[in-house]
Each structure stands twice: as structure tokens, then as C-alpha cells.
Amino acid sequence: MAPTPGFEYVRPSSVEDAVATVSGDPTAAYLAGGTTQLDLVLKDRVISPQRLVDITRLPLRGVTRTSDGLQVAAMTTMEELAADPTVTRELPLVREALLSGASTQLRNMATIGGNLLQRTRCRYFRDPTVAACNKRDPGSGCAAVTGHARMHAILGASEHCIASHASDLCVALVALDAVAHLQSMGGLSHVPLTEFYRVPGDRPDRETVLEHGELVTAIGIPLLPPGTRSSYLKVRDRASYEFALTSAAAALVVEHDVIRFARLALGGVGTVPWRAYEAEGILVGAPVSEGAFRAAAEAAVNDPFTVSGTEFKVELAKRTVVRVLQTVARNAS
């Protein structure tokens, strides 16, 4: 057995202290629930920070109702957010996305901030004996494109990287126009989640707009218009405790069988949580119909990049979109 990786465990006394500690040390990293971080550091050993800065004791926990939405502090756990009364009543797509993810044990540990920043499940990324991975080692190639691909992305993907963003929650959050609150040495800033993730292009190692040391302190979730119905549908290889092959979050307002408002995002198929703006445009003003749903699905899965092993996802993703829209429309009318 190789020796246990060494790192210093530190516990900052304040948000400012945490940000200063990580910002000032390129070898430091944040530790929240640890369900991604300790997996990668201690178990897979694909990253080796010298200092882990435990942020779970910072006063960044809890959900607050604001005038136009929810403010979710970054250390709130997935189980805590799923149990929030506003989420339960008004944001079923968020609750369903949360509860479809991981297991109860993991959801009791995993934080919302960490969920946003979880790393891909690409098995080549997580195996340090594989040399070719542009995400781990820029310019080294991509083992997945010619290897075993299944859990991988078809949207926003290219021969440089086909790693999918594995979060369920983030699919619902991009559909809702959620906003990340970030604290850096320079101060506080706000970034819409749809602009937070970078489509990889030829730099898959750069996953988000976050600078080293920048801390996600909260996520703002705007509420939906009154009368909106929403849902999250996850399709996977086993019934529970598995990542998505494809998924979709949808929210609709339907009046007299006509769609007045639509939000749609896809998971399991995107290199980033994938908002389907064009499909939303097709849905608004259209009658509730199989034809409109199928047209939206075609637009949502436009121009896919597939490799051997991911071709099936093109049709599966479209059917996932149609089915989630059918479910929501049935409840909405």
C-alpha cells in the first residue's frame, strides 16, 4: 500500500480567514462535506493539496426566504435544502433533483457549495494511472473519447473532453436562473449559474469562472411565477443511488392548454449543467401537445458530439425531455 497522502488540516476562524488562507497558498484547497474532495485526495489520489481548509464550521448554513426567492448558504446540506418548506411547496424540481442524488448518508454530508463544485465522474479522470486526460493534465489527450464512454456528455463536448457535469441539483438551478454569491480577496460578487461553468473547449481543466481561493458563500434561487408546475426526471442504469445517464428539469405555466412560461435544462448529457433556451422559446405560446414537446426536445439536443458508447444518449435525452414535459403539463392543466 502506498502511504496515506499527507496534508495539513486547518480550520479557519472566519470567512475572511478562509479566503485569505486559500488565496495565499496555491497548494491549499477547501474541504466542505468531503464527499468529492476526500474521495479524490485520499482514495483516488488524483489531486494532492498540501492543506485542506475545513469550511464546514463557518457561519454559512441555512436557508432564508427573501422578497423574491431563497438564499441558500453554501454549507447547507443537500438533505437540509430538500427539507426546506419553500422548496417542498414551490420548487419540486429542486427537491426531486436533490433527493434523486447520491444516498441519504451522502446528502447529510454534502453541501450545496460542494455540489456546485463536484468533479466529473469520468473514470479516466479519476484514475491517475491513465496518462491521457486533458482535464487532469492539459495537453495530454483524452482517454475517454477512444475508450469506454457511457456516463459522458454529448452537449458542449469535443475530442478534447467529454466529461459530464454530474450534479442533479445544478440542472434544476440553471433552469431557475440561480445566482452564485462569491467571496474573494477583492470582495463579494454575484455570477448567474448559467455563466459560472465554462464549456471546456480545448481547456477542460478550467471548469468554472472561480479564481483560486474564491469561496462560494451562498446560492440565490429566484422563485417561479405563481401557478408554475415543475419536475425533475432522472434516467439511470439502476433505480436509485446512481448518476444520471440523462435527466431533465422542467417548469411550465399552462393556461387553457397553451404554454405561457417554460424553463428547461438537461443533465447527464452536458459538460456543464445544460440550459435549453431555444427549446423554451419553442414551448412558449405553443399548445400543450406531443408535437411541441418533440420539437422542443429536438432543439434541446441540437448538434450533439457523440463517441462510441454515447450515441444512445441523443434519443434518450430527447425522450427524457418529452416525458418530463408531459408530466409537468399533466399536473399544470
Next chain:
Amino acid sequence: MKIVVALRVNEAAARLSLDGPETLLDALRDQMGLEGTKKGCDQGACGACTVLLDGKRVLSCLTLAAQCDGHEVTTVEGLAPDGGVHPVQAAFIRHDAFQCGYCTPGQIMSAVALLDEGRAGSDEEIREFMSGNLCRCAAYPNIVAAIRDVAGEVASHGADSGV
């Protein structure tokens, strides 16, 4: 430099001297001699290492022992007073809810938490919210039966006492 943490394990005070990277699972098994908590995958995938942290179920293989400073840990050894069995343990025995027994402590800790969460309303709900505990021997039907049995006891006891 060693980090010293003070926590409570099964209602007793415990002090650990740590380098930093030790997981709660290794600290329980190797430093405190509590080997009831099992190491299956050691990577967050199987649930064998499930313990309660401040009453909530978590995976001890992906928790740093240092993160438990000031917190309360309950392992399978702490479910019932010495020599006794917890109602969930008794139900697992009654329903033959294990074969090799390796996943069992994790299953039991998870089931205790599941009942506390109020998620044992139907077999379907039990299966969904126990899905983080894998059983290589596939004792699943008996595990569900054992949990259903305890949930029924809790429900009827609650009705009797007017709770």
C-alpha cells in the same frame, strides 16, 4: 504537528491525537477498537461504514476524524446498552436479514436513522431511502421486512400511547 480532537463516541468522551488525514472509519476501528463499523469500498459507494454523527447517518470513510471535534458519534456498538439489542437489531435477527453479515452494521445504522427520519412508510420508500447500503449477499427482501416490522411496532405503539 498532531491535532488533538475531543468528541463523544457512544455517549463516552474520547480524545484522539491525529495527523490530519485519518478518516473517522480508521480512527474508530484502529484507534478506538470499535470494529463493528465495517470497511467495504472505503470510498463512499457501499454504506458499510455508516455511523450516526449528531444523530444523522453519514459515511465514516469519507469523514475526517478531525472534522468530528466536538461532535457526537454513534456506532453499532452504542445502539443498545451492554449485552442488549436494539429493536432494529432484534428485527434483523428475527427476519434473517443477513447472510455473511459484512454489510449488516451499516444496514442497521442506516435503518435506525431511516426510522428516525420517518421514511419507512412503505416498502418502496424503505427501498429508496436504504439504497445507499449495498448488500453483496442480496439480503434485501429480508432487510426491508425487518425494517417494515419495526416501523409497524413504532406505529402501533405510537397509536396505543396516543402519540
